[in-house]
């Protein structure tokens with residue numbers, strides 16, 4: 001079994017067709033932000049406390065009333081069938097087994113109903129949506145998420161247009177293989193067809209007001225980086241924030257997410273999550289120190305899925321759990337809640 005997420009990525013790279021690996025690993029333009037997300041974690045150094053020994057650490061946290069077993073959730077990623085024939089169904093089973101949240105992408109290759117069935121009652125399932133220009137379509141998607149038992153709605157707001165992904169253009173990857181579809185987009189107009197997902201360029205706070213009014217589910221905004229937007233979001237009824245630059249796939253040279261999270265956590269009173277570049281348990285501890293309730297992982301899940309299917313996703317999540325536990329012990333923390341801001345210093349080298 002691989003010993004790290006990096007080794008899972010190497011395995012996945014060996015197994016996947018080149019165009020699929022590039023789609024998953026790649027980002028926008030020069031991929032400056034893809035690299036920055038990881039490098040920014042490495043630049044931060046931990047300042048551990050000693051002689052606070054406790055026999056066991058408690059990794060559990062609560063999100064919208066649900067207890068999850070560690071401060072790691074699965075960020076939404078499209079097209080899991082490209083990684084494994086079982087696709088999102090395998091991912092859902094692994095997330096349920098790990099006792100954490102899976103945020104299913106609107107661009108899943110299985111429907112939200114089927115993902116919910118695969119995960120079963122143990123899965124804390126959230127649905128990620130891109131707001132569509134036709135409010136009726138957005139409403140139907142929200143109802144499907146509610147009917148599937150989703151516990152929160154994550155709205156991605158960093159994509160008014162699609163990022164420029166040079167690897168995909170070079171590889172000519174613009175469509176799923178014949179016969180595969182974004183299953184959440186099926187039967188939305190009553191003609192049995194599958195609609196394309198739209199990126200809506202005139203997305204505004206009015207759309208967020210409409211969405212919040214449409215559902216009792218907590219709405220989480222994904223893709224917020226500016227503290228002022230975070231404050232505005234809460235004013236508009238948003239109940240959680242996922243600080244994200246879409247894994248460097250949208251605006252290249254956007255700030256690394258770990259560099260954005262503390263300023264946001266300081267000005268809002270709702271759960272703040274962060275994703276982008278989390279590859280080690282020590283990264284998770286740094287994010288907690290900066291005020292995040294939890295982190296999201298995107299590519300690591302895909303590497304596990306591509307390398308070893310459902311078991312691979314489980315192994316990636318369990319690797320992270322063990323690394324977080326070890327990092328907590330080595331920094332003198334008995335729980336995720338005990339991680340304090342003074343545990344992290346900027347690298348002075």
Ligand SMILES: Cc1cc2nc3c(=O)[nH]c(=O)nc-3n(C[C@H](O)[C@H](O)[C@H](O)COP(=O)(O)O)c2cc1C
Pocket residue numbers: 023024025037075076077078105106107128156222244245246247248249275276277278296297298299300
């Ligand atoms: C292959 C791939 C597909 C993605 N698809 C979506 C998506 O459908 N919706 C979304 O909001 N974000 C999507 N993302 C962004 C992730 O949710 C997340 O923000 C990002 O992957 C986090 O960075 P990491 O991969 O370094 O963990 C995707 C990312 C990747 C790598």
Ligand SMILES: CCCCCCC(=O)C(=O)O
Pocket residue numbers: 078107197198246249
């Ligand atoms: C037009 C299809 C939408 C797929 C969205 C996937 C995504 O967000 C990504 O980063 O890739």
